[in-house]
Amino acid sequence: MRFCQTCGKEILDEAVICPGCGCRVSREVERTDGGKDGLAVASKIFLILGCIAQGWMLLPLAWCLPITISVCGKMKRGEPVGTGLKVCALLFVSLLGGIFLLCRSDEK
Numbered sequence: 001m002r003f004c005q006t007c008g009k010e011i012l013d014e015a016v017i018c019p020g021c022g023c024r025v026s027r028e029v030e031r032t033d034g035g036k037d038g039l040a041v042a043s044k045i046f047l048i049l050g051c052i053a054q055g056w057m058l059l060p061l062a063w064c065l066p067i068t069i070s071v072c073g074k075m076k077r078g079e080p081v082g083t084g085l086k087v088c089a090l091l092f093v094s095l096l097g098g099i100f101l102l103c104r105s106d107e108k
């Protein structure tokens with residue numbers, strides 16, 4: 001459904017000239033479609049960016065699980081948790097968890 005740019009009368013989608021006032025009406029529709037295409041491009045860009053952001057989230061996730069399992073396993077067995085592993089846990093898994101790990105003494 002379209003409306004004449006000049007007189008505002010409702011016109012057919014395929015109409016080139018407005019039956020109400022005789023003005024050409026094709027240009028406005030082209031401009032509107034262009035705007036829609038711009039929105040489509042913008043939404044595509046944001047969707048792709050979102051996918052990339054999600055992809056980046058997978059990388060830290062791939063770190064989180066092995067680090068957590070390794071730290072928990074070492075603590076359960078009473079083995080010392082290396083400083084490097086603690087720092088990795090702090091950076092990649094949990095800031096507070098890593099701080100607690102660093103504060104915790106391995107020696108018993």
Ligand SMILES: [Zn+2]
Pocket residue numbers: 004005006007008009018019020021022023
């Ligand atoms: Zn008109």
